[in-house]
Amino acid sequence: MGKMRALLAAIVFVGLIFSAANITTEGGNVTQVYFNGTANVSDWDGLYGEVILGGGVVYTHTVTGNQVVELDIVGQEPPCTYSSIEMYIIAANSSSIAMPLAAGNLAQLDAFMGGEQNGSSTFTGLETFSINSSTYNNVPTTYTYANGVPSAYFREGYFNDGLGNLVFVADVLDNRPNWNGSTSDYQIMLPNNGSGVQYWIWANVDYVCGEPPEPDDDEHELFILPIPAEDMRAGETIALEFTIENRGDYREDDIEAYLDCPAGFSCSSATLDKIGIGDEATVFLNITAGGPGSYMLAAHARNFHDHTLREFLLEVLPECEEGGDCGEGEYCEGGACIPKKETGEECGEGVECLSGLCVEGICALCEEDGDCEEDEACVGGTCEKVECPCGVVQNHACVAYECCADADCAENEFCIGNGCVDKELEIVLKDGEKIVGEEGLFQIINNRGGEVGGADVFTDEESTIADSNGYASLEFTPSGIIYADAEGYGQVAKIFDVVLLGKISIVGEVAVAGEETLIVLLDSEGNPIPGAEVFVEGKTLVTDEGGRISYVFAKPGEKQVSASKPGYNIEAAVVGVVEDALPEEVCRVPVVLNWVELPEKELPNLWLLSLILAAINFFLSRRRISRDLAKNLVEGGFRDVKTELRNRRMEHYLKGIGYSFFPVVLALPGVAVLNICFMSNVVAAQALGEIAIIAGKLLKK
Structure with a gap:
């Protein structure tokens, strides 16, 4: 028997074949994707290999997920000469099976596995299995993949035994194309439940003792049911359906179904895995017809033991009788669909042309400008783009712009957006805080985004000259206004929202605990800051028009006083609060009695x-x-x-x-x-x- 040689390093059965594409594969669904070694199917293992007869061995395998294992299995050799034999691979999560078997309970399997790669998404079919002369109907079934498609050779069913254990049964067929392009006798996939699950695996051998039939035994009989006459159009493809019956006394394997295909026709073929005794199989073969006429074709069914055929009549009608019978891009002529003609080719009528327009015996795209796109004009029956290097095409004509380059404008203008606009300066702050007294780095550019070197840049307090890249540094003044002027440009001014510096101070020499202290806020110009919020000892007060507040400190010590107002950067202050007023100098004349100052x-x-x-x-x-x-x-x-x-x-x-x-x-x-x-x-x-x-x-x- 054939043996797999290569391993793609992951689960490949029932659509568990992954590709570099970002595709999510759920359990055994039949999504066709290909494996590249990056996916992780943690809930399934796959086993494959050949089956031979001998002493009969029971194997064990622990499913950990994301494994493909090649396992050749030895089944028990029948003790007699057998006339027929069928084998299945049986895998159970118990070392023995408690009879009777029953079709598997998918809800039980889903609960066992958990997650999305479950049984319901894997065993999506229901089929009949015959095992040891017992028939089981409605068994959850799946077909694992071979050569990128579900393979009829590799069927797998899910059962439960009498104790509810999991039992999986897979068909055994000799040397069938498998998942990796090689051949094997079986393929089976087994689940886990989030951790390793051990399975006992063996080959079930079902045989009938007796002399095998001679190769020419007339008890092998394949039969094709009558095929009704078919009709189709020339060039059309249909799927021919016919039924093959097994009327002999043995199961028929490896049945090839094909057609006698006339010259000019194309026909497909198919191979059937098996047809049981008294069973039948429906076959669909594609036929692509050649020229019109009546043809007698034959459908064949052939295997090693038998060959039969069934003739049927195929009537091929003309490909078309009118234009509507042809596909897009074709027209009907003499019963055949002819490709429509390109622009410039000779024509008799518009239906012959791809454009649908025949002008003076020539396929054309247009008769007038209105037949063309907005930016095209009809020239010699062809729509051509309207040349418009400096403008916009409107109604099939070029409407020129005011300008396309500065040279199209006056000396003191730029061409911007195809219009002439006055040259203007712009002042851009590149670096620095907008605080009075702080230095800002400015760049002078024009309304084209170009740098303007040598520009005069000034405030109401100082001035400077921009360097070759348009950069200049100036300190912000309370007004926040920066001016710029350059040759060929008008003077420009820009107002920045500057932040004034503020200072907190107290009126008087000291603040005394328990006595009223007058706190005043002044800006960097010495002006009062009214309406500022002052924060002291967890309280918020607001300065009056003179920038003042009155406050009584309860206890002596150093007190943090801060304030804020939009547009100001007010420095916080620490006020030292004393218990009593500081002593005065009580002696202002030469001292006689008191040699030191007294409080x-x-x-x-x-x-x-x-x-x-x-x-x-x-x-x-x-x-x-x-x-x-x-x-x-x-x-x-x-x-x-x-x-x-x-x-x-x-x-x-x-x-x-x-x-x-x-x-x-x-x-x-x-x-x-x-x-x-x-x-x-x-x-x-x-x-x-x-x-x-x-x-x-x-x-x-």
Whole structure:
């Protein structure tokens, strides 16, 4: 028996033959495609090989998917001389089959496999199988492929045994053309369920003991049923149908069906795999007729054991009787379909011409311009393109454009879109941020897209000259206007939506927690930014017309303040918030008592200290004044000094109080006329002065 030599590296049965085309193959559907090694059929394996008789072996194979395996099988040799023999390959997912067999349940197979490459899409037919003298009807059946088409030799059926196990049965025929152009005795495909499934595989040998018939035994009889007369037109192809019966006592194999084909005719042939005893087969053979006439043909059925034929009458009518009987591009003449004539050939009438127009005995395409396309004119019976190098064809004539080149226009114009337009400059920003003060790289081009070198490029603040490629750099101004001017062009200006820089600041030296802080937003020109949103401590406020907001910080620390407004790039700020106001410089004169600056909260203590010094001054000054007065009275010859001193005591007190306490009263906290820091120095100076006077007098003694 024949043996396959090449392997295409994947499943090839029942349409599982893949091509480089992007085609999805589902299970065993009969889509004809060819394998190139890139597809993956994970749910099926294919087995093929030859079958010989011998000791009989049971084989196992685990289906993992996407495999094609060559497996030669040894079947059990019959123990007798046999007159007939039939063999099947049986594969089951169980080591033994529980009888009885039954036609397979496709729903069960689909559930077993899952996915799209399932049983229902593979076993699409229903046929009858005879196995070991038992007949099984409506068995789910498929035909695997050979030479790119489903092969009648390789039939496979799906069964279930008495326990529901999967059983697959494939016909065995000697040396049949198989999937890869070689030959084999069987082809079978087996599924898995997403993982490896083991199958037990063997050859079932069904035989009848007895002497084989002699080659010329008259019990082989093929018979062709009568074929009715056929009629067709010359040149036409029909499928002739006839039936071959097996009226003998044996199954007939390898039956060739063919026709006696007359000269000038073309006929096909076919080969039938087998016809069982008492069975029949319908054959379709193509006949392509030659010339008209009546013909007696014979259909033949022949194999190794028998040959029969059946004659039938074939009436071939003229190919045509009128123009409508012919195909497109032909006309009827003398009963034959003749190709219609090209333009310029001689004609008798329009039906003979492909154009349908015969003008003065010549096939023509047109009689007038209206017979031609819009951009064509009728010239000598032929439609010719209207020459229109600088224009558009309208109504079969050339309408010229205003221009096709700059030379067709004035000196200060370009030819654009076949029209003359004024030369214009265009300013293009090539690089840079549109922010006031930022430098932008501009290119000056014209309305043809060409670079304009040497152009004057300027703003209201600076100017420059574009280089040879039209590039120039300038800083954006608040107006956002860039100007350009060049010889032969009019001046052009372009306004860019520039972004103004903004700054956040506070009014005053510091922000104090719990006190109102005035925050102001100004642009790079020093102008207020009204209507800006200010974000501080999770709150959003909007600036007034003066670009200001008032805000009270609850706690001291560094606070992030940011703001935004379309058209502005406002820099965020960090505001340092203090718990109290920063101390002022409380001493602005030479320091006597307080050697360091004191914060405002310490000023009351300084005032109390000054009050103590004032009391000391009062004590010292009153004694000094009393002594000085007594001395003056003694030196002046005053007799009753003590009485005079008592009389003047109140005067002494008032002078001492005014001298000592008046500076402290002037610097009283909360209502101070003068700064306590200054007045404390006055009081201290007074005290030092009194001490110096006393020290001087003590030194004189």
